Amino acid sequence: MNALQSRVRVRWGIVALVVAAVLGAVVYAIDRFVLDFSPLLGPGFAVVLALLAAAYIQALYRSWGYRLDDDALELERGVVTNVETAVPYVRVQHVDTQRGPLDRLLGLGQVVVYTAGSRGADVTIPGLKPDQARDLRNRLRDLAIESEPEDGV
Numbered sequence: 308m309n310a311l312q313s314r315v316r317v318r319w320g321i322v323a324l325v326v327a328a329v330l331g332a333v334v335y336a337i338d339r340f341v342l343d344f345s346p347l348l349g350p351g352f353a354v355v356l357a358l359l360a361a362a363y364i365q366a367l368y369r370s371w372g373y374r375l376d377d378d379a380l381e382l383e384r385g386v387v388t389n390v391e392t393a394v395p396y397v398r399v400q401h402v403d404t405q406r407g408p409l410d411r412l413l414g415l416g417q418v419v420v421y422t423a424g425s426r427g428a429d430v431t432i433p434g435l436k437p438d439q440a441r442d443l444r445n446r447l448r449d450l451a452i453e454s455e456p457e458d459g460v
Contacts, residue, residue, distance in 0.1 A: 308374050308383060309372060309374055311368065311371050311434030312434045314414065314434070315368065315415060315434025316364050316368050318410065318434070319368075320361065320364055322409075323356075323357065323360035323364060324357055326360075327356040328353055330356060331349045331350055331352050331354075333349075334348055334349040334352045335348065335349020335352075336349070366386040367384070367385075370383065370386055370389065371384045373432050375446065375447070375450065378454070379394055380393070380396070380420065380430065381393050382394075394420055394422060394430050396451045396454040397451070398423050399420060399423075399448075399450075399451035400423050402418060402419070402420050402444045402447045402448050404416050404417070404418055404419075404437075404440045404441055405417050406440075414437065415434055416435050417432060417434070417435060417440060418432045418443050418444050418447070420432075420447060
């Protein structure tokens with residue numbers, strides 16, 4: 308299995324810190340204006356949440372992997388629930404690369420695979436170098452084209 312770039316942990320960590328800060332502020336506001344329990348409740352909640360998120364991010368990073376098999380893209384991921392996904396190349400409709408602002412800042416990208424019969428993206432592989440994401444996108448596209456059934460005419 309191919310691993311993700313280690314910088315994806317930083318990306319996930321930044322998102323987790325923002326969520327922890329917002330939730331800590333909400334808990335602080337509820338405590339301040341409703342409960343009046345302790346002024347440290349909100350910040351304490353945010354710190355505990357951030358520590359739990361850090362442990363979860365480490366476990367998630369170790370669990371993530373992908374590989375290109377002969378007939379399908381294979382993915383493994385998950386901490387609490389381990390998910391193994393096989394996306395047959397013949398089902399691939401199109402493949403995108405995406406890089407949001409945080410991804411660009413960290414030098415990361417992701418590959419998004421869309422399959423037949425789905426309304427949205429079926430598979431996203433985060434935490435790739437931009438060149439690696441482009442190469443994977445092109446390889447998946449080529450494998451999808453190669454696996455198309457031949458025209459019966």
